[in-house]
Amino acid sequence: MPIGNLEHLTKCPLCQKEYGKFNLTVLDQTKEQTRLHLKCDYCESASLVFVVANQNGILSLGMVTDVTKEEARRALNSDPISGDDVMEIYEQLKKVEKVEELI
Numbered sequence: 001m002p003i004g005n006l007e008h009l010t011k012c013p014l015c016q017k018e019y020g021k022f023n024l025t026v027l028d029q030t031k032e033q034t035r036l037h038l039k040c041d042y043c044e045s046a047s048l049v050f051v052v053a054n055q056n057g058i059l060s061l062g063m064v065t066d067v068t069k070e071e072a073r074r075a076l077n078s079d080p081i082s083g084d085d086v087m088e089i090y091e092q093l094k095k096v097e098k099v100e101e102l103i
């Protein structure tokens with residue numbers, strides 16, 4: 001999957017600074033999905049991003065995390081998350097009308 005489609009992921013969600021190219025780590029990548037770890041130099045926040053391609057286009061889901069890319073890679077290896085899992089989370093999120101419901 002070409003990472004060039006993911007230009008909206010090039011900024012830190014917290015401080016809005018642009019990531020440098022060395023801040024993005026591809027944890028794993030298949031034809032249908034890519035998992036990325038992003039680390040911000042400015043505010044030190046990290047996020048995990050799941051990108052899934054299906055017939056509807058490309059969907060990305062990001063979450064702020066405090067795991068390092070090494071920890072993320074280990075976790076992914078021991079407990080694989082499938083594209084179906086990501087779609088399930090996405091479907092759940094679509095049902096949520098207020099952000100407060102998530103907290």
Ligand SMILES: [Zn+2]
Pocket residue numbers: 012013014015016017040041042043044045
């Ligand atoms: Zn930041």
